[in-house]
Amino acid sequence: MDEISLFEERSKEFYKDYLPHVSIDCVVFGFHSNTLKVLLIRMKGQEHWGLPGGYVGKDEHIDDAAIRILKSRTGAEKVFLEQFKAFGNTGRSEKDLSYLPESIWFRQRFISVGYYALVDYEQIIPVVDDISTACEWKSVHELPAMMMDHRQIYEAALENMRFQLNYKPIGYNLLPEEFTMPDLQKLYETILGKPLSRSNFQRKMLAYDIFIKHDKERKGGAHRSPILYSFDQVKYQAALKTGLKEAW
Template identity: 50%
Template sequence: MELNEFVKKGHELYLRHISIDCVIVGFHDEQLKVLLLKWKENGQWCLPGGFVRKDDSLDVAATRILRERTGLQDLYLQQFHTFGDPARERNKEQFLWPRTMPPGSWMHDRFISVGYYALVEFSQVTPQPDLLTDECHWCDIHDVPDLIYDHNAILDKALETLRMRLNDYPVGLNLLPARFTMPELQRLYETILDTPLDRRNFQKKMLAFGILERLTERKTGGAHKAPYLYRFDRKKYEKALKQGLKFGF
């Protein structure tokens, strides 16, 4: 669908007043990064988002939006909050340029947004802008600029939720390569939590949960003794995602 057709007839395909905003998180060079899009014409940044087709569930819509922005088919995503403050789209008119979206367009409606976060492996993502944006890039979470609407608050809530979930559910399958070392896994957790962790205590807890498989190979090329490589036991990992674990970080 072209932009002009989307503006004029989008309400025939999508639900009015409901949108989805996605916090797409990747881990690269020991940095936690979030995918951002650059809004056309005014150059401001935003989170990836989209709308719910009339015959789609929220999860199906979120999966479609994430696939379109990342190129990935198999995604881990989690609904984390609904944002409905009447003032959340303050200054909305500056983003809906009159030349393209004249008054009366469904895009001027008030939208309640459902937030999802997705954990993806950075190297597998091919960032793609959408109809309303012309750039899509990764940004370190510590360097995120002022975003449109309430998108900074949405990002903060997603990170808060992710950090809280670390106490009950495993993380890493979608953020690390298939084979990784224990120090690499620990650095991932430290980056998400934004705090250092005790090495021995971390390793003891992670091994006790039985979701890791230690391989016979070691990682080579380092200055110190080569650490063993690990991989997640996918069945046990997915079971832990459903039933939960008490990490206690």
């Protein structure tokens, strides 16, 4: 079955179950081998990659829709999810979807609500659903061309995450349970988009007093082993409430 027939088939359900004109796109971030990753899919019939997305049930809260969509893509139940902006250009999908017949659900004009999700890379299994041909992690340093305005949505998500770095448990949700200061620094450098001083970074982070220091190191490599830390949830959450720097 070619994708157009498939889409026609699926359109019937979509029109029945979902709210028209409203969609959801998720920017799913993971962190693996010192690199920030984004989960991308390839929709059937599309050359370019896109963000995993979906639609909102006629009687479903948009946040619940995002949770559902994310679970269907990653299997993950409890993920950090933050809605950050809506995207409603006219002609958002024109370039990539105008080859489809107008009756197909996807040809509508959609106002897309953008969410970003933070997941533990190791805990997730990307799922390819029936309207896509691929679902893979891509490094943010080597992002492929993306369909529609998804690149812009990704950029907005990253910027939003940057703003929230001192107020939301971003480190906790992207890193594994145990991690090292160099790990955390790489994550911060990627999100902030600039290099940070190694010694000063460590001094500052440790001064927050939000970590539990473990009595073990991570071996591997011909050099001194870094100490493993975890977040001290109580202190961490308390510190996030007022923000990790507090300039004013």
